[in-house]
Amino acid sequence: MLQDTSFAIHPGHDQQSRPMIYKDIGALITKEQSGNRHQFTCENGFVSTVFYTDTIVRVVMNPNDTPSLTGSRAVITETVDVAVTEEESDTELILKTSRLALHITKTPFRVTVKDAEGYELVGEGERGMSFQANGVVAAFKTMHPADHFYGFGEKTGHLDKRGESYEMWNSDVYAPHNPETDPLYESIPYFMTLREGRAHGVFFDNTFRTTFDMKSSEEMYTFSAEGGQLDYYIFAGPDPKSVLEQYTYLTGRIPLPSKWSLGYHQSRYSYETEEEVRALAQQFVEKDIPVDVIHLDIHYMDGYRVFTFDKERFPNPEKLIADLRDMGIRVVPIVDPGVKKDSEYAVYQEGVREDHFCKYIEGDIYFGEVWPGISAFPDFTDEKVRSWWGDQHAFYTDIGVEGIWNDMNEPAVFNETKTMDVTVMHGNDGRPTTHRELHNVYGLLMGEATYEGMKKQLNGKRPFLLTRAGYAGVQRYASVWTGDNRSFWEHLQMSLPMVMNLGLSGVAFTGPDVGGFAHDTNAELLTRWTQVGAFTPFFRNHSAIGFRYQEPWQFGEKYEQIIKKYIQMRYQWLPQLYSLFYEASVTGLPVMRPLLMEFPHDEKTYNLNDQFMIGDNVMIAPIMQPSVTDRAVYMPEGTWVELATGEVYEGGMTHLVHAELEDLPIFVKQGTAFMQGDWTSNVDKQPQNVTLHVVPGQPGDTYQMVYYDDDGETFAYETGVYMRLDIEVRTTEDGVDVRVLSKQGAFTPAYKAIKVATVGQNPVKHVMINGSVSNEPVIDL
Ligand code: MIG
Numbered sequence: 001m002l003q004d005t006s007f008a009i010h011p012g013h014d015q016q017s018r019p020m021i022y023k024d025i026g027a028l029i030t031k032e033q034s035g036n037r038h039q040f041t042c043e044n045g046f047v048s049t050v051f052y053t054d055t056i057v058r059v060v061m062n063p064n065d066t067p068s069l070t071g072s073r074a075v076i077t078e079t080v081d082v083a084v085t086e087e088e089s090d091t092e093l094i095l096k097t098s099r100l101a102l103h104i105t106k107t108p109f110r111v112t113v114k115d116a117e118g119y120e121l122v123g124e125g126e127r128g129m130s131f132q133a134n135g136v137v138a139a140f141k142t143m144h145p146a147d148h149f150y151g152f153g154e155k156t157g158h159l160d161k162r163g164e165s166y167e168m169w170n171s172d173v174y175a176p177h178n179p180e181t182d183p184l185y186e187s188i189p190y191f192m193t194l195r196e197g198r199a200h201g202v203f204f205d206n207t208f209r210t211t212f213d214m215k216s217s218e219e220m221y222t223f224s225a226e227g228g229q230l231d232y233y234i235f236a237g238p239d240p241k242s243v244l245e246q247y248t249y250l251t252g253r254i255p256l257p258s259k260w261s262l263g264y265h266q267s268r269y270s271y272e273t274e275e276e277v278r279a280l281a282q283q284f285v286e287k288d289i290p291v292d293v294i295h296l297d298i299h300y301m302d303g304y305r306v307f308t309f310d311k312e313r314f315p316n317p318e319k320l321i322a323d324l325r326d327m328g329i330r331v332v333p334i335v336d337p338g339v340k341k342d343s344e345y346a347v348y349q350e351g352v353r354e355d356h357f358c359k360y361i362e363g364d365i366y367f368g369e370v371w372p373g374i375s376a377f378p379d380f381t382d383e384k385v386r387s388w389w390g391d392q393h394a395f396y397t398d399i400g401v402e403g404i405w406n407d408m409n410e411p412a413v414f415n416e417t418k419t420m421d422v423t424v425m426h427g428n429d430g431r432p433t434t435h436r437e438l439h440n441v442y443g444l445l446m447g448e449a450t451y452e453g454m455k456k457q458l459n460g461k462r463p464f465l466l467t468r469a470g471y472a473g474v475q476r477y478a479s480v481w482t483g484d485n486r487s488f489w490e491h492l493q494m495s496l497p498m499v500m501n502l503g504l505s506g507v508a509f510t511g512p513d514v515g516g517f518a519h520d521t522n523a524e525l526l527t528r529w530t531q532v533g534a535f536t537p538f539f540r541n542h543s544a545i546g547f548r549y550q551e552p553w554q555f556g557e558k559y560e561q562i563i564k565k566y567i568q569m570r571y572q573w574l575p576q577l578y579s580l581f582y583e584a585s586v587t588g589l590p591v592m593r594p595l596l597m598e599f600p601h602d603e604k605t606y607n608l609n610d611q612f613m614i615g616d617n618v619m620i621a622p623i624m625q626p627s628v629t630d631r632a633v634y635m636p637e638g639t640w641v642e643l644a645t646g647e648v649y650e651g652g653m654t655h656l657v658h659a660e661l662e663d664l665p666i667f668v669k670q671g672t673a674f675m676q677g678d679w680t681s682n683v684d685k686q687p688q689n690v691t692l693h694v695v696p697g698q699p700g701d702t703y704q705m706v707y708y709d710d711d712g713e714t715f716a717y718e719t720g721v722y723m724r725l726d727i728e729v730r731t732t733e734d735g736v737d738v739r740v741l742s743k744q745g746a747f748t749p750a751y752k753a754i755k756v757a758t759v760g761q762n763p764v765k766h767v768m769i770n771g772s773v774s775n776e777p778v779i780d781l
Helices: 240-251 275-289 317-326 346-353 381-394 435-455 489-504 521-535 559-574 572-589
Strands: 027-034 037-042 045-053 056-062 084-087 092-096 102-107 110-115 121-122 129-131 137-142 147-151 165-168 190-195 197-203 210-213 220-225 232-234 293-296 328-333 367-370 373-376 402-407 464-467 479-481 612-614 619-620 628-634 640-644 647-651 651-659 664-668 672-678 690-695 703-710 723-731 736-745 753-758 765-767 773-774 778-780
Touching: 045 129, 056 240, 092 381, 121 137, 129 651, 147 489, 190 240, 190 647, 197 220, 197 240, 232 240, 240 572, 275 293, 317 328, 346 373, 346 773, 381 435, 381 664, 402 435, 435 464, 464 619, 489 521, 559 572, 559 651, 559 672, 572 612, 572 672, 572 703, 628 647, 647 651, 664 690, 672 703, 672 723, 672 778, 690 736, 753 765
Parallel strands: 293 328, 328 402, 402 464, 464 479, 690 753, 736 765
Antiparallel strands: 027 037, 037 045, 045 056, 056 232, 084 092, 092 102, 102 110, 110 121, 129 137, 137 220, 147 190, 165 210, 190 197, 197 232, 210 220, 367 373, 612 619, 619 664, 628 651, 640 647, 640 664, 672 690, 703 723, 723 736, 753 778, 765 773
């Protein structure tokens, strides 16, 4: 029939396969300047450059209009006054700060970013800023033979991303998580390049679906987006740590977490009744296995309606929460964004009446199917909705909840596309636009709503938020777990580079489901995974419905004892970990680090996937294969002491290290020190004794560290109620010399002194504390 109508000669018929052509920005025509901002009009579009600091520059290209510099959901920092000098010739323009130089050629318009010494960071050559008629914007950048790429948030595969390409589109991916599975739940369009020991960073602040291609060419890498502006920031470095400090200066750092959130978390999809939760808690107490948090997955709700409890399964949640709290355990319930379409359900009623749900442009609410059935989705892109949603959490905080777990916030929807219709219109705080543009920030803004709401309700206590989806800046509100992995050894292995790259992307508080979520775990895997989990920033055992239960005691006495030992070890290390979390909250540096962060000049570390650092001096080399009790460990520069055996290893080479199932190889660099506390009981998490363990090195070795402590749960530290010790440890001819260089803050811990002990086989005749020798050395507080 169609042949008979004009449809037969529809103009779009042959358009599908037409290749899209990139249009180059073309030659520079005119330029203007106002303050930190330079504005360029080119043949085919417009470019702005803005210096944020002397080490951060923003470049924005808009094909159609003068670039807009507002509206970012990731960036929280304004520009500062930066001294910029300008040199111009017929062919070139150079804009320079003390640390960065933009070399701009005029015909064609190309921007190459160098450091002050003229070393190229991000270069453009034959191709530069480009776009397509369909709205795609793209940057083509020179790839150097020695470039290695890191970051990109939550990605599978190895640490070094050279030779890979990635997409950013928050996606609910149940279980596969193969090396090629991409994208996952988080979109962090940021990476760091490491080239011969020197590092710089690039943040592509575009919330559309973006692509990063370090694979298709050896000469060039590209990043592109389906729409919006080509809007990116370059961070000068010059080393991995300064790059991350610069990136997190722009997008924010983690809030200092409560101590309890750094303890062990037990979860299951789901502990289905109050009795089950009580019995679970009781088991931990009886077995004397420390646990700080039990998570409640979706079964606690009444028909999966958020902000409700199922009255049969959980008849008295307030009492449950209070009783668990007396046992030293907090309850963290899950909250999904989908609100059940049910005209008798208060949250839905209010959402409709007050216009809080995402809608099509024509005014109809968008409905999608998730756990509760047909559901509406709050429009977190509007402040009024964020504050409404935040307020709803009084439902939980009123009965003693201090932490929330956000799931399904990509948002995940049970349909072909796995998410909301991209034509849905968001309010976006007065700048309405489609879900296609804002999809990747939905989870971030739900996190903001939840965190800020809880913070208001908790009377000065620190909220804990765990999220699955996010965008750059998510670290300001939430810790991130890496979603639905499986109980495979391969997933244990892959979790290390994934968590390390998240850390390099500003998200310091992360971890995978220990033991694996889907699939049946087994005794050995759970044991080895718990050893790693004891040192990942977020430490939660979680498993899926229909698969084996995997609490610490599920595989018999032998395994239970080993698992218990490592959960306890987590608590012994808490003083050290807490100090590192403090550092992360101040500098953005992750707690768990790839070796390249500490040894950026050592190329052997550039793609070292199966070892990691805790801070700058502790290295962990876990066993992540079945039946294996020996492994190769690469020791970077220095001399390393294995904690359990006292064995000393020379750096700059690989050693074979033995580790039975009960052993986790932990090495500390000689000439450094670390802090541990006595683990006491489940209820009282404040350490009674804290010990500074000094690992003597060569005479003259000096090491500086920060020890931080406070009440662990309130914001009192913001008004000075904390204790920060800057400690220097020096190895002398016949001993060690420990000095407190400074003590700050008004917090007085329960322990009155810090013991000082030495580790390893170097004979130590005496320990000096602040200049005097002592037989029982302590740092008095
Ligand atoms: O796909 O709430 O990633 O941790 O247990 C099911 C049930 C939805 C996905 C989460 C998982 C959680 C599960 N959720």
